[in-house]
Amino acid sequence: MSFDGRLLSGISVLAAVVQSRNFARAADVLGITASGVSRAIGRLEERVGVRLLDRTTRSMVLTDEGRLFYEQVAPLLFGIEEAAVSASGAGGVARGRLRVDIDPYFLRSQLSGRLGGFLRAHPELTLELVTRDHVGDLVTDGIDVAVRFGEPVVASAIARKLMETRVLTVASPGYLKKHGRPVHPSDIAGHHCIQFFDPVTRRPFDWEFHRGRKVLPVATLSRLYVSDVGTMVNECLAGTGIAQVLAIRIQPLLESGRLIDLFPDWSGETFPLYALYPSRNHQPAKVRAFVDFVSKVIREPPAHR
Structure with a gap:
């Protein structure tokens, strides 16, 4: 041949x-x-x-x-x-350039401050982190791996679920002092809510409350719509309104009392975090090393993150 x-x-x-x-x-x-x-x-x-x-x-x-x-x-x-x-005898060595498409708030809240340790562990690796509203074309954009919340929307990508985190409904003590604390999820309909909209569909996410097998949808009233999680959390802290957020993103704020989990008995809804790969049969050592690094961070107790 x-x-x-x-x-x-x-x-x-x-x-x-x-x-x-x-x-x-x-x-x-x-x-x-x-x-x-x-x-x-x-x-x-x-x-x-x-x-x-x-x-x-x-x-x-x-x-x-x-x-x-x-x-x-x-x-x-x-x-x-x-x-x-x-x-060459170095099949397990992470080396070269690694280009990662990553959720911007997850990067700031979970990985920021730990990337130096990752690079020290892999001295032959150069890390390039790309943050944007949503995942693009992994192949065209030259992305080695994407780390994103939500069910995969890139049909050609290979997806590996890394974790699921709870969806919490939270407010600041200042908001609750001024407007009162809702007793039941249905009371949310009468409160100011901060809406997070999907940057792909341009539509706000529906509010639901899960307890066991029971799912309670609630229509919300809002004058503020955002596609940036950091802005949503900051406005919630400032008392602008009630927000639904992922637990992994705000655990320190709950522990410090700056945000209050309003319905701990209705927090059964979860949201997945995925690693997304281009359509390849095998993953290089540099990709495996980064995904292992992310998995280790999200398994750590909140006090150590």
């Missing part, structure tokens, strides 16, 4: 372009000129018979055919890289 080395070379250049997101950065990574990168992509497109990239002077994006092609060949490139690393 003949082996087309030029095809593999072209695929490697394509991978560098996708991960670097433009020709100039890919050229720096590969040690060739930007025009050399462009010629290699042109030869690859001629070889496979389809246009793989739409490119301008400022940006590039995979075509639909290019995305499908890259999703199929990326695992093969990864397998070659892993085989080379394994043959």
Whole structure:
């Protein structure tokens, strides 16, 4: 069986372009000129018979055919890289650049301040953290792993559930002093509520209260809608209104008394945290190391986080 080395070379250049997101950065990574990168992509497109990239002077994006092609060949490139690393006797070493798409509030509340320890444990690794409202295209954006709350919406991603955390309904002591404390979840309908809306659907999340198998939906009154969890928590602390938040995000605020859990008997609703991977058969050591790091942090008692 003949082996087309030029095809593999072209695929490697394509991978560098996708991960670097433009020709100039890919050229720096590969040690060739930007025009050399462009010629290699042109030869690859001629070889496979389809246009793989739409490119301008400022940006590039995979075509639909290019995305499908890259999703199929990326695992093969990864397998070659892993085989080379394994043959060198360092198959379990986390090295290279790791690009992570991560929930911004989870990053600030759980991982911030611990990243230095992670990097010290993996001295051959460079960590790049991307925070945004929602998960984009992992392949096109060159993301190695995403850490996100909620059920996965990226159909092509491989999902691993890391944990589930309770949904709590909370208010500040100042708000309760001024407006009174609701006794039952149905009383929420008469209070000021801070609504969190899904940045993907642009619709606010419905408020529900769970106790055992019983689910109680409650219509809420709100004049403030946010898509940033940090802003929602800060406004709740300031007494602007009542909010529904994830327990893992606010445990220290509950323990200090700055926020009050209004309905501990109705806090059976949970929300998942997932690690999302591009469509690959195996995960490199750097990805496994980061996911293990996140899993360790969320298993720690709140006092140690």
